[in-house]
Amino acid sequence: MEEIELSARDARAKAEKLIGGLDVVFVATNGSHGHPNVRAMAPIRVDSLDLIWFATSLESSKIIELVKDHNAVVYGYSPETLAEFRLWGSVAIMDDHETRSQVWCDELKEHFEGPDDPNMRVLKFVSVSGKYAHAREAGSF
Amino acid sequence: MEEIELSARDARAKAEKLIGGLDVVFVATNGSHGHPNVRAMAPIRVDSLDLIWFATSLESSKIIELVKDHNAVVYGYSPETLAEFRLWGSVAIMDDHETRSQVWCDELKEHFEGPDDPNMRVLKFVSVSGKYAHAREAGSF
Numbered sequence: 414m415e416e417i418e419l420s421a422r423d424a425r426a427k428a429e430k431l432i433g434g435l436d437v438v439f440v441a442t443n444g445s446h447g448h449p450n451v452r453a454m455a456p457i458r459v460d461s462l463d464l465i466w467f468a469t470s471l472e473s474s475k476i477i478e479l480v481k482d483h484n485a486v487v488y489g490y491s492p493e494t495l496a497e498f499r500l501w502g503s504v505a506i507m508d509d510h511e512t513r514s515q516v517w518c519d520e521l522k523e524h525f526e527g528p529d530d531p532n533m534r535v536l537k538f539v540s541v542s543g544k545y546a547h548a549r550e551a552g553s554f
Numbered sequence: 555m556e557e558i559e560l561s562a563r564d565a566r567a568k569a570e571k572l573i574g575g576l577d578v579v580f581v582a583t584n585g586s587h588g589h590p591n592v593r594a595m596a597p598i599r600v601d602s603l604d605l606i607w608f609a610t611s612l613e614s615s616k617i618i619e620l621v622k623d624h625n626a627v628v629y630g631y632s633p634e635t636l637a638e639f640r641l642w643g644s645v646a647i648m649d650d651h652e653t654r655s656q657v658w659c660d661e662l663k664e665h666f667e668g669p670d671d672p673n674m675r676v677l678k679f680v681s682v683s684g685k686y687a688h689a690r691e692a693g694s695f
Contacts, residue, residue, distance in 0.1 A: 437633070441582050441590035444627070448642050449582035449590035453631045486585070490594045492578070492633075501589050 419552025424545040428462055428498035428554070431545070432489050439488040440467070440538075442478045442504075450478060451488075458516050462500055462543055462554075466516045467536040470524070476534060479504050487538055496547035502540035512537070560693025565686040569603055569639035569695070572686070573630050580629040581608070581679075583619045583645075591619060592629075599657050603641055603684055603695075607657045608677040611665070617675060620645050628679055637688035643681035653678070 419427070432438070437453045444450030452475065458466040465487060469475060479485070483503040490497045507513070510528070512535050517528035525533040544553045560568070573579070578594045585591030593616065599607040606628060610616060620626070624644040631638045648654070651669070653676050658669035666674040685694045 439580055439592055439629070439631075441592040443584070443588070443590050446642075447584070447623075448625045449584050449592070449627055450640070451580055451582040451590070451592045451627060451629045453629075453633075453636075453638065482588075484589045486590055486592060488580070488592045488594075492594075495594075497594065499591070501587075 417550045419545065419550055421552060421554040424552025425462060425543065425554040427496070427547065427550075427552075428489070428500075428543060428545040431491060431496050431498055432459060432462065435489050435491070438465075439490070440475070440504075441486040441488060442475060443482040443484055444474075444478050450475070455520070457518055457521065462498075463502075463540050465500075465538040465540075467538065468516065468521055468525070469534055469536055471532050471534055475536075476506065479506055479536070485538060487540065494547060496545070498543060498545045500538075500540035500543045502538055502542075505537045505539070507535040507537050558691045560686065560691055562693060562695040565693025566603060566684070566695040568637070568688065568691075568693075569630070569641075569684060569686040572632060572637050572639055573600060573603065575632070576630050579606075580631070581616070581645075582627040582629060583616060584623040584625055585615075585619050591616070596661070598659055598662065603639075604643075604681050606641075606679040606681075608679065609657065609662055609666070610675055610677055612673050612675055616677075617647065620647055620677070626679060628681065635688060637686070639684060639686045641679075641681035641684045643679055646678045646680070648676040648678050
């Protein structure tokens with residue numbers, strides 16, 4: 414069974430379509446004791462495949478992991494079609510008022526008091542490359 | 555909002571119940587260039603939370619990652635309840651006839667010719683510790 418190679422443009426377009434339909438993605442980090450770590454996260458804003466925003470509690474273990482090593486992978490997966498993408502990049506932990514205000518949305522009210530809640534941090538994921546795969550189709554971008 | 559700490563026994567029991575209802579788990583590895591990696595995988599057999607079997611193609615990039623570094627995390631997640639567990643452990647790449655025959659099942663026929671298909675490898679995940687979390691409940695085992 415041969416793999417069909419998608420162009421970078423097609424692979425990116427298919428990954429964009431896939432992320433548009435997902436409630437959560439899976440964010441993998443370099444965890445403790447030489448083990449990777451991963452968790453489901455609902456993005457609070459997807460500007461593009463290159464720039465995705467999350468919010469997290471300061472108490473989360475992912476904060477410590479990301480302070481130690483900002484490398485991360487965002488993985489998206491459709492249980493229906495089994496299509497998947499990976500975005501390789503890094504996460505910056507943002508604490509400034511402007512960023513907090515820009516990404517604040519109603520969904521966060523359940524977890525935080527407001528954009529300046531001292532327990533909240535904004536995670537800015539910037540990707541440098543990606544890959545999309547579905548059945549025998551695959552392509553990098 | 556205080557966290558309710560589960561006993562090791564309760565946390566394990568809840569993680570066992572959760573994995574029993576999942577079609578796929580997410581297997582994170584230490585990938586290339588300092589980045590973690592992760593992918594959805596359907597276990598071919600779950601003996602317990604301590605021993606989970608997968609099958610993979612020899613061509614998969616995860617083979618190279620696991621040869622370089624056998625550390626892995628198996629993450630399970632329910633989109634309905636948002637309950638989740640993590641199992642920290644390592645993966646052995648198995649190539650012997652006995653193991654291949656023991657884990658062979660009909661679901662693999664779609665991807666491989668038979669238990670001795672030279673393109674198939676069996677992945678034996680053994681965990682050393684785990685954590686379960688759901689809403690405010692969490693516990694390690």
